[in-house]
Amino acid sequence: MTAVMREWADFTEQTDESGGLTIAFSGPLVVATAGPLDRRLRALAAPVVRIDLTAVPEIDTVGAWIVWRLIRDHDAELTGASEEAERLIATVQRGPSDIPIAPERLPMLERVPEATGGFVFALARGTVGILGFVGAMLVAMGNLIRNPSTFRIKALVRQMELVGVNALGIIGLMSFLIGIVIAQQGAEQLRQFGAEIYTVNLTGRLSLRELGILMTAIMVAGRSGSAFAAQIGTMKLTEEVDAMRTIGVSPMEALVIPRVLAAVLVMPLLGFYAALMSILGGAFISTLTLEIPFFTFLARIQEVVPMHDLWVGLIKAPVFGLIVALTGCYQGMQVAGNSEEVGLRTTIAVVQAIFTVIVLDAFFAVFFSEVGWG
Amino acid sequence: MNSHQTESHMHFTGDFPIIVEGVRNAFGEHVIHDNLSLTVRRGEIIGVVGGSGTGKSVLMRSIIGLQVPTEGEITVLGQSITDARDDDDIDIRSRWGVLFQGGALFSTLTVAENVEVPLKEFYPEISAELRHEIARFKVMLSGLPPEAAAKYPSELSGGMRKRAGLARALALDPELLFLDEPTAGLDPIGAAAFDALTKELQDTLGLTVFLITHDLDTLHEICDRVAVIADRQVIAVGTIPELLALDHPWIQEYFNGPRGRAADAAQHRAKAIDKSDGQGA
Numbered sequence: 001m002t003a004v005m006r007e008w009a010d011f012t013e014q015t016d017e018s019g020g021l022t023i024a025f026s027g028p029l030v031v032a033t034a035g036p037l038d039r040r041l042r043a044l045a046a047p048v049v050r051i052d053l054t055a056v057p058e059i060d061t062v063g064a065w066i067v068w069r070l071i072r073d074h075d076a077e078l079t080g081a082s083e084e085a086e087r088l089i090a091t092v093q094r095g096p097s098d099i100p101i102a103p104e105r106l107p108m109l110e111r112v113p114e115a116t117g118g119f120v121f122a123l124a125r126g127t128v129g130i131l132g133f134v135g136a137m138l139v140a141m142g143n144l145i146r147n148p149s150t151f152r153i154k155a156l157v158r159q160m161e162l163v164g165v166n167a168l169g170i171i172g173l174m175s176f177l178i179g180i181v182i183a184q185q186g187a188e189q190l191r192q193f194g195a196e197i198y199t200v201n202l203t204g205r206l207s208l209r210e211l212g213i214l215m216t217a218i219m220v221a222g223r224s225g226s227a228f229a230a231q232i233g234t235m236k237l238t239e240e241v242d243a244m245r246t247i248g249v250s251p252m253e254a255l256v257i258p259r260v261l262a263a264v265l266v267m268p269l270l271g272f273y274a275a276l277m278s279i280l281g282g283a284f285i286s287t288l289t290l291e292i293p294f295f296t297f298l299a300r301i302q303e304v305v306p307m308h309d310l311w312v313g314l315i316k317a318p319v320f321g322l323i324v325a326l327t328g329c330y331q332g333m334q335v336a337g338n339s340e341e342v343g344l345r346t347t348i349a350v351v352q353a354i355f356t357v358i359v360l361d362a363f364f365a366v367f368f369s370e371v372g373w374g
Numbered sequence: 375m376n377s378h379q380t381e382s383h384m385h386f387t388g389d390f391p392i393i394v395e396g397v398r399n400a401f402g403e404h405v406i407h408d409n410l411s412l413t414v415r416r417g418e419i420i421g422v423v424g425g426s427g428t429g430k431s432v433l434m435r436s437i438i439g440l441q442v443p444t445e446g447e448i449t450v451l452g453q454s455i456t457d458a459r460d461d462d463d464i465d466i467r468s469r470w471g472v473l474f475q476g477g478a479l480f481s482t483l484t485v486a487e488n489v490e491v492p493l494k495e496f497y498p499e500i501s502a503e504l505r506h507e508i509a510r511f512k513v514m515l516s517g518l519p520p521e522a523a524a525k526y527p528s529e530l531s532g533g534m535r536k537r538a539g540l541a542r543a544l545a546l547d548p549e550l551l552f553l554d555e556p557t558a559g560l561d562p563i564g565a566a567a568f569d570a571l572t573k574e575l576q577d578t579l580g581l582t583v584f585l586i587t588h589d590l591d592t593l594h595e596i597c598d599r600v601a602v603i604a605d606r607q608v609i610a611v612g613t614i615p616e617l618l619a620l621d622h623p624w625i626q627e628y629f630n631g632p633r634g635r636a637a638d639a640a641q642h643r644a645k646a647i648d649k650s651d652g653q654g655a
Contacts, residue, residue, distance in 0.1 A: 031508075031547050032468070035499035042503070058385065060547035061515070061579065062508055069507070084580075091578050092511045099513075099520040101486030101506050337528040338481030 009033040009056075009063070011041070020049030023070065025056050029063030038066060047074050054080030064088035133330045137260065140252035152258055159262035163224045164270055171219050175207075175274040178215060179281025182206055187290050196290055200297055203282030204305040212275030213267075213313045214361055217320035220267065221353040225328035228259050229349035232332025233342040241333075251333070260325040267321030268314050275313060308373040316364050320357050327353040386451040386469070391416050391550055391582050392437060397446030399432050406432050407443070408606040419576055419583040420611075421593045423628065424603030430586045431475070433603065434552055437584070438472055451549065468496045470550040471543030475558065477535035479527040485538040486513055486523040492545045508545070516541035517571050533564040537571075544575070551581045557589045569595045590629070590637035602628075 009029045014022040021044065027033060048070055056063070059082070068089050070076055081089070106114065144151050186202040232255055235241050241251050283297040292300075331349035335341045368374070392414035399407040406429035414420050422430050435441040437448055439455045448455040451466050479488050486509040493505050500508075513523045516537045527535055536556055543551060556572065557565035573596045576583050587593065593600055594614065601611045604624050610617055617625050628634060 031493070031497060031500075035497055035501070035504075038504045039501055042501075061511070062504075062547060065507060065511055066504075087578055091515065094511075094514055099510055100524045101490075101509055102484050103524050338526070340482050 007033065008035075009037050011037060013044075015046070016049070018049075019046060021046045022050040022052060023048055023076075024052040024054070025067075027056070028058035029053075029056050029066070030058060030060040031062040034062050034066055041066065041070065048076045049074070050077050050079060052080045053078070053082070053085055056080075056082075056085065059085045059088060061088055061092050065092045068093050129334070130326075130330055133333070134326065136252055137256060137326075140250060140257055143250075144253065144257065150253065152254060155254065155258035156262055159258050160266050162227070163220060163259075163262050164266035167219065167223055167270065168273070170223075171216055171270055171274050172277045174215060174219060175212060175277035176281040176284075178211055179203060179207060179278035179283075180285045182211070182278070183282035183285045184289065187286070197292070197300075199282070199286060199290060200292070200300040201304045204279055204301040205309050207275040207278035207282070208305060208309045208313050210313075210361070210365075212278050213271040213316050213320065214357070216267065216271045216274045216317075217324060217357045218354050220263065220270065220321065221324045221328075221350050221357065224259075224263065225324040225353045226346045226350050228325060228328030229332040229335075229346040230342055232256075232329055233335035233345050236333065236335045237339065237342065256329045256333075259329055260322060263321035263325035264318045265321075267324075268317040271313055271317040271320075272310075308368075312364070312368050312373055316361065319360065323356050323360070324353045327356070386416070386549055388452055389416055390414060391451050392584065393447075393449040394433070394437065395447045395449075397433075397436060397443045397448060399429065399436060399441065399443050405606060407436075410446070410603075410607050412601055412608045412611065414582060414584060415599075416582055417576075417580060418598040419572070419585055419596050421597035421600040422584065422586045422603065423588070423593065423600060425624070428603045429606075430603055431554055434472075434554055434584065434586060438470065438552060468492070468546050469548055470552060471546065471548040472552040473536065473539045473543045473554060473556055475554045477527065477539035479535060479538055479542065481527050484524050484526055485518065485530070485541065486510065488527075488538060488542045489513065489545045492542065496546060512541045512544055513538075515544065515575070517567065533560045533568075536560070536568065540571075544579075547579065549580075549582060551575075551583045553583060553585045553587075555586055555588065557587065557592055562591075565589060565591065566595075572596055590634055591640065594637050594641040 007027060009025065009027040011023050011025045014024065016022065023041075023044075051067060051070055053059070053067065059067075064085065067078070067081075067085070071078060071089075072093070078086075078089075105111070183199050183203045187196050187199045190196050190198050190202070232241070235255070241255070244251050244254060279298070279301060283292075283294050286292040286297050287294045328349045331345040331352070335345050390413050392412070394410060394412040397407050397410045398405070399410075410433070412433075422433065424430050432441060436443050437450060437455065439458060443456060446456065451469055453466050479485070480491065483491070486506070489509040489512050490505050493500060493508060510520075510523060514520065518534060518537050518541065522530065522534060522538065527538065530538060540553075540556070543553075553572065557568050560568060569592050572583060572585070575581060576596075585592070585597065597614075599611055599613055600617060601608050602617065602622075602625055603609070604622075609622060610620055610625065612620075614629060618629055629638070
């Protein structure tokens with residue numbers, strides 16, 4: 001593109017006997033040309049008594065504003081103004097010029113404590129809020145149990161498809177790779193004791209008890225928890241949620257319960273599937289590098305993995321699903337105001353869900369060891 | 375070299391700032407415009423009317439380069455929009471202002487900061503001080519109360535949001551102003567005030583205004599000419615009496631329906647009062 005340099009607006013100063021300045025502008029005085037000239041005008045020290053616009057062929061509101069500011073600040077006299085210039089100058093001088101353009105920022109010493117206080121209160125409100133949300137959900141569940149005909153089976157199936165079936169590919173691949181990593185790295189260490197055969201125990205128990213479920217929960221939080229928050233959040237912004245309420249459809253029943261229920265139902269299946277894929281990955285790498293045949297590996301799994309490992313995984317799964325779906329829906333429902341909030345709430349939903357899942361997983365680990373399922 | 379730094383302050387001196395010739399717009403099988411042509415005269419307020427779904431907004435989006443027509447030629451301020459290969463090719467963006475239907479304000483910025491965005495983008499040499507001053511008087515110019523300048527769009531009412539959108543559209547003193555249903559969703563008082571504001575700005579700033587509207591009062595009150603879109607084309611352009619002289623069923627129904635007659639009557643009453651007052655309000 002041919003870029004032509006602009007012809008800037010200019011002015012000349014002329015001092016009269018009494019020390020007053022006459023400013024004569026020249027060139028078009030418009031938004032595109034007035035930038036540099038404005039700085040020089042602000043630096044003028046002497047009082048301006050006269051402004052001459054004779055050599056200004058074109059003026060817009062920005063030019064008019066600059067001229068008006070001179071007139072106002074210096075009580076100057078205007079000459080040579082065209083009819084258009086006078087009209088524009090009259091137009092721009094209507095408003096006060098000192099209104100704030102952004103909400104006031106407090107000085108740092110006040111802002112930091114205020115932000116801290118706000119954070120603490122937000123934390124407290126958040127806790128109360130999520131408790132209230134769980135309560136409202138339980139009430140809605142109770143209503144559903146009393147009137148099962150109002151249950152939205154289609155929405156549930158749809159969500160189960162989105163959360164479960166559509167995630168099979170990525171969760172399967174992820175788990176298979178994790179199985180490979182556990183078996184390969186485990187074997188590397190166990191070889192030092194000549195105990196490579198324990199790779200089977202390591203892979204099998206870890207997959208069923210911990211990693212299969214935990215990684216699936218993290219994946220579901222990233223895939224579906226975020227989707228719940230963003231969907232419901234956008235529906236809040238577009239007033240769809242309000243529209244539902246006015247029609248008499250409870251957003252709890254229509255939006256939240258199908259999602260939460262879908263996640264709770266699908267998580268054990270996904271977790272179990274992930275564990276299996278992870279064991280397959282372990283078996284696959286063992287065949288290649290450890291010289292443990294594929295089917296021997298699988299047969300050993302049956303012997304060395306106690307049944308309660310499976311139960312541990314399957315008990316944790318629905319709890320994790322509940323947490324992921326609940327935080328997603330709750331944060332989505334908290335969206336108000338603008339589109340930035342949707343992004344913010346989605347992030348919070350995913351981070352909170354993953355964090356809570358990992359904390360709970362630690363509790364579960366200790367708990368199950370204590371009850372003898374170690 | 376900054377590609378914006380062209381001779382963009384040169385005013386367009388031709389007679390027709392917007393020329394649309396033989397435009398065809400289609401979404402898949404659904405043809406919106408077919409061989410549509412429209413010429414807008416400099417300094418006029420042209421109202422664009424048409425039933426819902428006839429593609430008024432699509433026409434506006436085509437003119438400002440957001441929607442590329444499959445056929446036809448669009449020339450704005452002497453520059454071809456349809457020949458532009460990409461967004462950067464359209465370097466007359468600083469010379470038009472657009473008010474979208476919902477205001478389309480940037481939700482994370484205050485009203486004044488919204489006005490400053492185009493100023494910063496096109497004229498970075500303008501000092502922050504002058505930029506703030508410009509933002510302030512544009513906010514006033516658009517008829518907002520002073521305290522609205524520091525508010526976020528979510529804190530404004532629908533009518534105020536439109537005015538804020540107008541302030542942003544006017545940020546660069548454009549020659550062309552596109553308004554997409556500016557009075558939709560406003561109360562009658564607010565709508566009348568917005569009409570008056572549009573007219574006043576057009577007079578003082580010498581704007582050419584492309585106005586999409588359903589509001590019959592707006593058409594009667596401020597539009598110099600009205601373009602009617604129907605059957606995928608602009609079927610007529612002219613003043614309202616000229617349009618009424620045509621015997622097109624849709625135009626007749628549009629302007630002579632119950633609402634059309636009411637707006638017409640209101641117009642006559644207003645004129646009568648103007649006359650009896652001697653000079654009007």
